[in-house]
Amino acid sequence: MPPKADLNKAGWEQSDFPILCETCLGPNPFVRMSKQEFGRECGTCARPFTVFRWNPGEGGRFKMTVICQTCAKIKNICQTCLLDLEFGLPVQARDTALAVRSEAPTSEINREWYAQNAEGKLAPHESLMKTGRVGSATKEMLQQLARSDPYYKRNRPHICSFFVKGQCNRGAACPYRHEMPTDKDDPMAKQNIKDRYHGRNDPVAKKILSNYAASKGLVPPDDPSVQSLFLTPLPQDATEDSIRTRVVQALPFLSPSDIRSIVHVAKTKSAFVNFTSRNAAERAAEAWANGLDWDGSIVGVKWGRSKNKTAPVASTSETVAT
Template structure:
């Protein structure tokens, strides 16, 4: 194989914006997918293809006969599928027998002979009324396909932006609105409530530290701690255990003000806030958790400044 500057018959989608990319040429490297004759294979990489190289799969004679790209086999001028192009030309009554005849035989030698005849005919073919008519039809067809593709891409981008916007704003706002940041340690009137909302949990707070403290007051049936969100929920199996837990926090000497969430110092070094609250969802994605965590930090600052 050798490195060359020569450029095969490939379209812009396959070669990319750079028309002077380096290619590797392999003479008689493979059989043409259409006429089965050995042909010179070209391989290359574009800026967008990464480590995966592209190559030609049909010979230049077949590409010229079908006026298509040697790599993707789209019409080289209008970038539309050959089946669609040929169907449009057939409906318009324009002769397209060359391509049909070439693919009608399964005999390798017959295909090769037809390809040679095709090349000879293409060299002698001049401009005609049919050629002008075909160009007009294909131009309109390409414009419609491009317009449709453009609309689909715009719709897809709008949907992605909408989904991202929902995650960043609406969904997180709904989650935050249900979290009891303004709750207290006063026992709720509903005796079935046995859970607490705990927030201000930094990444360095081990979950076992929280669970060890809670188990002093009774058995827990649920403990959900999301460190990225800096908060979580703790639920006891009995109301008595929950009330003992709340009473211990009220009497720990750190909560002279009963008008805000109780302050608890875990393991004598991890300050957190605790309030009664029913279990609520804390989001599913890292983006949601991080946004909740930012709000938690703001609430902690407000509580620290509140007298």
């Protein structure tokens, strides 16, 4: 007679091998892993799961899984670094390029229930992430941002805190790096699992997207009051309502209330999209670095101008809202 199930462990996750990217797994094809069932709580859904720990290679630090396999499959990400398995990008950067919104609950309410229900819908090696329609601008953006080769530098040991204080006596035998931090206020050091998983306030993704947008000529203006983007050329049959619908669909990570107004200039086939905050405008510019896909055509995107400067189109200068 089989042993009676432990009701206290209902919904807890057991697995035989982790879901890892090539970088976290390391260059050594013969990796020894330790396995601990229900070793810790998942960093996102808080359910106990099987924890794996291993050394990815000589000179690297020991790594371990930090989220459960269900949460990893939902987002199609690595259980350790939380980067996308296909593109090698942070969740926020990938979702911004693909124009998808996270379905997982971001609060503690119902997060465990959601994970348990999602687990029943998942087939082996399947993800719940829905990419939707991918236009040519999105494809180009992902191709240019994606990291195809492993980046083993991420596996280096952490900086030795005793060395920073001048108190480390281990010398060359110290397993940590003897380097001084380059910048104590570096935002890259202020990451957390939940923000990285849900694709919000991720400094790594922000740096990737802002650098890419700048390379495409969408450098945010120095004037912080500029909160508008200029779209041109629009289709002949475009209307203010159709532009608003298209913009909302292309920016699922923003709320419709983040769009203050849309000024359509039919004569010049252009429009100004005015946002309620500078942050919303910057996120939209990052998402549209290669232009806005519109039924197979690409609509160009530029920043609006300050009130004391000429607008991108002289005949519509009075329509600029900043």
